[in-house]
Amino acid sequence: MKNIATKAIAAATLSGAVAAATPPVSAADTQKPTVVLVHGAFVDGSIWNKVITRLEAKGLHVVAVQNPLTSLADDVAATRRVLDMQTGPVVLVGNSWGGVVITEAGMHERVKSLVYVAAFAPAEGQSITTLSQGYPTPSGFAHLVADKEGFLTLSLEGVQKHLAQFVPVAETRMMAATQVPVRGLNFQEKVSAAAWKTKPSWYLVSEQDHMIAPELQKAMARNISARTVSLPADHTPHVSRPDDVANLILDAVAAN
Numbered sequence: 001m002k003n004i005a006t007k008a009i010a011a012a013t014l015s016g017a018v019a020a021a022t023p024p025v026s027a028a029d030t031q032k033p034t035v036v037l038v039h040g041a042f043v044d045g046s047i048w049n050k051v052i053t054r055l056e057a058k059g060l061h062v063v064a065v066q067n068p069l070t071s072l073a074d075d076v077a078a079t080r081r082v083l084d085m086q087t088g089p090v091v092l093v094g095n096s097w098g099g100v101v102i103t104e105a106g107m108h109e110r111v112k113s114l115v116y117v118a119a120f121a122p123a124e125g126q127s128i129t130t131l132s133q134g135y136p137t138p139s140g141f142a143h144l145v146a147d148k149e150g151f152l153t154l155s156l157e158g159v160q161k162h163l164a165q166f167v168p169v170a171e172t173r174m175m176a177a178t179q180v181p182v183r184g185l186n187f188q189e190k191v192s193a194a195a196w197k198t199k200p201s202w203y204l205v206s207e208q209d210h211m212i213a214p215e216l217q218k219a220m221a222r223n224i225s226a227r228t229v230s231l232p233a234d235h236t237p238h239v240s241r242p243d244d245v246a247n248l249i250l251d252a253v254a255a256n
Contacts, residue, residue: 036062038093043179048064051246054243065079090112113256114195114200132213206234
């Protein structure tokens with residue numbers, strides 16, 4: 001019994017020493033925004049890998065949503081589940097189709113700001129189809145391949161010359177091989193709410209985008225009163241220009 005008591009006292013002493021050596025978590029640390037990243041069509045959450053490493057190097061907690069791309073409701077639900085798991089403020093980021101998702105999911109109480117990266121930013125009652133009316137059809141749409149159930153992928157040429165033309169060939173081959181098919185009818189689904197109406201927004205315009213007309217991107221950025229950066233980038237600047245994308249997100253984080 002004496003040995004047991006001695007060991008217990010020693011363990012308690014060691015525990016106290018460790019606790020004393022561990023600096024307390026400050027209120028500022030607990031309130032540092034989490035960055036939640038929402039991918040677009042044809043890809044999954046790993047498309048953000050280069051941005052994630054840069055944001056984590058700045059001490060931020062980052063989570064990439066894995067959208068099923070089966071409907072707007074399904075993708076919004078997947079994003080909301082991630083938002084529900086966070087304990088503090090969130091900067092919500094979307095690329096391409098992911099912009100539609102964050103526009104609706106961004107109504108979540110934890111979301112403090114939105115970042116659109118070459119992304120669609122619809123208003124209530126708008127879909128990608130209605131939003132794109134009056135603008136030229138991007139060249140990448142000529143390289144869509146539909147299966148018998150109406151799910152879409154891009155040909156290898158579509159990925160290499162239109163989705164990510166500024167990304168090295170080895171990477172674009174991997175992107176083409178690991179594509180996630182997107183339900184074509186998603187592009188006709190309308191958002192029921194627009195978070196950018198009540199929350200500050202940032203927008204990165206990709207001037208060499210072959211999937212969303214740059215003119216449409218500029219118009220959307222103006223419409224949502226976003227703080228805007230314009231770059232000579234493709235539709236995947238988070239792959240081809242991750243430093244620039246990370247810096248834009250850091251601006252949004254700093255503003256919270």
